[in-house]
Amino acid sequence: MSQPQYKTIVDHIKNQIDVGTLTVQDKLPSERQLSDQFDASRITAREALLQLEKEGIIYRLNRRGWFVSPTRxxxxxxxxxxxxxxxxxxxxxxxxxxxxxxxxxxxxxxxxxxxxxxxxxxxxxxxxxxxxxxxxxxxxxxxxxxxxxxxxxxxxxxxxxxxxxxxxxxxxxxxxxxxxxxxxxxxxxxxxxxxxxxxxxxxxxxxxxxxxxxxxxxxxxxxxxxxxxxxxxxxx
Missing domain, CATH: 3.40.1410.10 (Chorismate lyase-like)
Structure with missing residues (x-):
């Protein structure tokens, strides 16, 4: 059974962080860029970003976008x-x-x-x-x-x-x-x-x-x- 599409985006971003493609304070692609990349709706892209935020992996700054979180x-x-x-x-x-x-x-x-x-x-x-x-x-x-x-x-x-x-x-x-x-x-x-x-x-x-x-x-x-x-x- 295939996993939800938002989870595919979550796993992709986590993997980029694990291998060092994305590092602390790097800016993530926007919702629109992620939706285009994964042929998903912006709602799905936002759901993925919110899940990563909930886990403390990324954070957002208003009007600036999403970034990889430093260690707590x-x-x-x-x-x-x-x-x-x-x-x-x-x-x-x-x-x-x-x-x-x-x-x-x-x-x-x-x-x-x-x-x-x-x-x-x-x-x-x-x-x-x-x-x-x-x-x-x-x-x-x-x-x-x-x-x-x-x-x-x-x-x-x-x-x-x-x-x-x-x-x-x-x-x-x-x-x-x-x-x-x-x-x-x-x-x-x-x-x-x-x-x-x-x-x-x-x-x-x-x-x-x-x-x-x-x-x-x-x-x-x-x-x-x-x-x-x-x-x-x-x-x-």
Whole structure:
């Protein structure tokens, strides 16, 4: 019994990657090119590409096409290591791009998490983080403005942890982490170059000072196909 036509396209692309004809970050043929090559409909070609995306083998960038995925970034969300340290340990290249910064009033949910009154002054910093030139993580970071006056004058392409330590003499002694799968709204999806509604892993990180004050509340949106979580612990 012959296999579905989309599976023939899937197997062909997988084989090209296996033999090295296609390598990491190479651009794949378009849906139209694949449909012509395999005498298939564009719907069938799209089904094949979506299956490869689901398996984490390829990824797409809006208005740019489909590309061969790099190896997933291995990430332990409970580790105190910074993003840049994690990237360096895995011999990858990372960049951080600030998207927007503002002084605003804490929304009710954010205020509750940070132990502030609703409307208290907070800094909101949005950053895009890339690994090997691929956007994989979008951050929405809330910082208590009373703890870090003048924060917005700093360069947020650099480590925020380093800024806290160097300029405000504040370190983090405890971090609470919550994780769950969700989907991206239109604005966040655009920043990560995916379609609205695309799946992602949301990690909410609340970081405390030694005085037990919430210094930073970080909402992280990770591309689901770019990261793998790995946690280790000792048994008592």
């Amino acid at each position: 970034l291995t990430y332990d969300p409970t580790s105190p290591a910074t993003f840049n340290e994690i990237i360096k340990q895995q011999q990858r290249t990372g960049t951080t791009t600030p998207l927007s910064t503002e002084l605003s009033e804490a929304p009710s949910e954010v205020a509750q998490v940070m132990g502030l009154s609703e409307g208290s002054p907070v800094y909101l910093i949005r950053r895009l983080r890339c690994v090997d030139e691929r956007p994989i993580l979008l951050e929405h970071i809330y910082v208590d403005a009373n703890l870090c006056p003048g924060l917005l004058k700093h360069d947020f392409s650099q480590s925020l942890t380093g800024i806290f330590k160097e300029h405000y003499q504040k370190g983090v002694t405890r971090t609470d982490v919550t994780m769950y799968p969700t989907s991206l709204d239109a604005e966040d999806a655009s920043s990560l170059h995916v379609s609205p509604g695309s799946p992602c892993l949301e990690i909410r990180r609340c970081r405390f000072t030694e005085e037990n004050q919430v210094l930073e509340y970080d909402l992280e949106f990770w591309r689901h196909d770019a990261v793998e979580l790995k946690l280790s612990f000792e048994h008592q």
